Amino acid sequence: MHTVAVLALDQVIPFDLSTPIEVFARTRLPDGRPGYQLRVCAEHEEVDAGAFTLRAHWGLEGLRDADTVIVPGTAAPTAPLPPAVRDALREAARNGTRIASICSGTFPLAATGLLDGLRATTHWIAAGILATAHPEIEVDPDVLYVDNGQFLTSAGAAAGLDLCLHMIRRDYGSAVAADAARLSVMPLEREGGQAQFIVHDRVPAPQGSALEPLLTWLQDNMARDLTLADIAAHAGTSTRTLIRRFREQTGTTPLQWLHSARVRQAQHLLETTRHSVERIAGQVGFGSPTTFRDRFKRTTGVSPHAYRRTFASPPERLSA
Numbered sequence: 555m556h557t558v559a560v561l562a563l564d565q566v567i568p569f570d571l572s573t574p575i576e577v578f579a580r581t582r583l584p585d586g587r588p589g590y591q592l593r594v595c596a597e598h599e600e601v602d603a604g605a606f607t608l609r610a611h612w613g614l615e616g617l618r619d620a621d622t623v624i625v626p627g628t629a630a631p632t633a634p635l636p637p638a639v640r641d642a643l644r645e646a647a648r649n650g651t652r653i654a655s656i657c658s659g660t661f662p663l664a665a666t667g668l669l670d671g672l673r674a675t676t677h678w679i680a681a682g683i684l685a686t687a688h689p690e691i692e693v694d695p696d697v698l699y700v701d702n703g704q705f706l707t708s709a710g711a712a713a714g715l716d717l718c719l720h721m722i723r724r725d726y727g728s729a730v731a732a733d734a735a736r737l738s739v740m741p742l743e744r745e746g747g748q749a750q751f752i753v754h755d756r757v758p759a760p761q762g763s764a765l766e767p768l769l770t771w772l773q774d775n776m777a778r779d780l781t782l783a784d785i786a787a788h789a790g791t792s793t794r795t796l797i798r799r800f801r802e803q804t805g806t807t808p809l810q811w812l813h814s815a816r817v818r819q820a821q822h823l824l825e826t827t828r829h830s831v832e833r834i835a836g837q838v839g840f841g842s843p844t845t846f847r848d849r850f851k852r853t854t855g856v857s858p859h860a861y862r863r864t865f866a867s868p869p870e871r872l873s874a
Contacts, residue, residue, distance in 0.1 A: 555587075555588065555589075555590065555591045556589060556590050556591070556621045556622065556725060557590070557591045557592075557593065557619070557620045557621050557622070558574060558578050558590050558591070558592055558593070558620065558621070558622045558623075558624060559593045559594075559595050559612070559616050559617050559620035559622070559623045559624070560574050560575060560592065560593070560594050560595065560623075560624045560626065561595055561596070561617065561623060561624065561625050561626070561639070561643075562594055562595065562596040562601045562603075562608060562610050562626070563596070563597075563601070563625075563626075563628050563639065563662060564601060564602045564628070564630075564633075565602055565603075565604060565628045565629040565630045565633070566601060566602075566603050566604075566608075566626050566627075566628050566629075567604075567626060567627045567628060567629060567657065567658070568603050568604065568605070568606075569711060569714075570626035570627040570656045570657050570658075570659060570711070570714055571594075571603070571608075571626045573626070573656060573714040573715055573718060574592075574624045574626070574656070574714065574718050575592055575594070576738070577715060577718040577719065577722070577734060577738055578590040578592055578718065578722070579592050580734060580737045580738070581722055581726075581730065581733075581734045582730070582733065582734075583726065583730060584729070584730070589722070589725070589726055589730060593611065593612045593616045593620070594608075594610045594611060594612060595610060595612040595613060595614060595615075595616035595617055596610035596612070596613070596614075597613070597614055597636055597638055597639055598610075599613075604629055614638060614639065614642040617642050617643070617645075617646045617651070618642070618645065618646065618649070619649075620646065620651055621651065621652065622651065622652045622653070622654065622721065623643065623646050623651055623652070623653045623654070624653075624654050624655075624656065624659075625643075625653065625654070625655040625656070625659035625660075625662055625663050626655075626656045626657070626659050626714075627655075627656055627657030627658035627659045627660075627661075627677070627710075628658060628659070628661075628662070631658035631659075631660075631661035631662070631680060631683075632661060632683070632687065634665075635662045635665040635666070639662070640665065640666050643662075643663070643666045643668065644666055644667075644668065647666075647668050647704065647705075650704070651704075652704055652705075652706070652721075653668065653704065653705055653706070654705070654706040654707070654708070654717060654721065655676075655706070655707045655708065656708050656713075656714035656717065657676060657677050657708065657709065657710045657711060657713070657714060658676055658677055658680055658710075659707075660674055660675065660676040660684060660707045660708075661676070661680075661684060661687075663705070663707070664684065664687070664688045664691055668705055669688070669691050669705060669707070670688075670690045670691065671690060671691075672691060672692065672700075672702045672705060673691075673692040673693075673694055673700050673702065674691050674692070674693060674694070674700055674702075674705075674707040675693065675694050675695065675696075675697050675698075675699065675700050675707050675708065675709050676693070676695075676707065676709065676710070677709055677710030677711070678695045678696075678709065678710065679710070681693050681694075681695035682695075695709075696855055697709065698713040698716045698717070699713055699716055699717040699720060701720065701724075706720075706721070715738060718734075719731050719734060719735050719738070722734050764799065765799060765800065765803050765804070768785070768788065768789050769804075769811070771788060772785065772808075772811070772812055772815065773815055776812060776815055776816050776819065776838055776839045777836070777837055777838060777839045778839060779839065779841065780812065780839070782796070782797075782808060782809060785808050785809075785812075786808075796808060812839075813849060813853075814853070816838040816839050816840060816849075817838075817849060817850055817853045817854070819837075819838045820834050820835075820837075820838045820846070820850060820858065821854070821861065823837060823838070824858055824861055824862040825862070831843060831846070831847070831858045831859065834846070834858070835847075846858070
């Protein structure tokens with residue numbers, strides 16, 4: 555039987571810890587036999603899980619002969635990784651064990667060096683921190699999970715379910731995975747990646763900077779068919795100077811900033827109104843619904859219709 559060892563680090567996030575335990579423990583093969591044997595392993599017998607303390611039945615030796623090791627996220631992802639844990643994970647990797655992380659569990663896995671040179675993901679809010687701390691890793695903040703073969707990483711919270719179901723499908727095929735998905739009340743595959751859940755903040759300019767009035771004007775006039783020349787004319791400068799100042803103060807170009815602002819406004823309208831996609835495209839300044847759909851999907855990873863299905867308010871709260 556396939557053995558899954560779930561590593562409980564101090565400050566482990568209970569949701570991340572319980573996700574693989576629940577999903578793998580409920581997995582049944584076509585003949586009714588369990589597909590997995592579960593263990594919870596920790597460096598010390600008692601583990602601080604924030605709201606409570608848990609007792610692990612296995613020490614780090616439980617990782618040694620496991621077929622799969624899961625590293626759940628912790629509330630302190632940048633905390634130093636205990637040397638004994640690092641060595642146990644590296645030994646498991648040398649033995650060919652499959653190792654997967656959930657949410658911020660990518661941080662302790664990254665601290666072992668096992669993800670160096672590979673693509674990985676984590677919760678979108680921590681992706682920039684991971685990329686800065688581990689520049690040798692190609693961090694992809696837009697996907698639900700990344701499968702590198704032996705090493706797998708997932709995005710935040712519910713993406714751990716997606717990753718577990720993916721591993722079940724790898725191990726036992728789609729039929730067993732689909733049954734596990736039904737028991738978890740989850741689709742076997744979700745549309746889009748975690749980009750649809752990212753809150754794209756308006757890129758600020760330093761308070762009191764020369765760009766601040768221009769950004770406000772752009773926000774107020776995004777429905778217009780604005781060109782770079784139009785923006786430069788309003789700012790009273792050349793397009794070349796405008797681009798330079800934008801890059802210095804916002805890290806992007808005027809048109810890229812405007813496109814992002816339009817998508818943010820479109821997300822708000824999709825969530826809070828019944829307006830058609832065609833109407834929203836015009837309201838936020840895209841020249842055509844096709845252009846709007848293409849830009850929206852490139853930014854969020856899903857179509858406007860899929861985004862609305864996921865995030866729209868209840869009908870009684872939507873404005874006409």
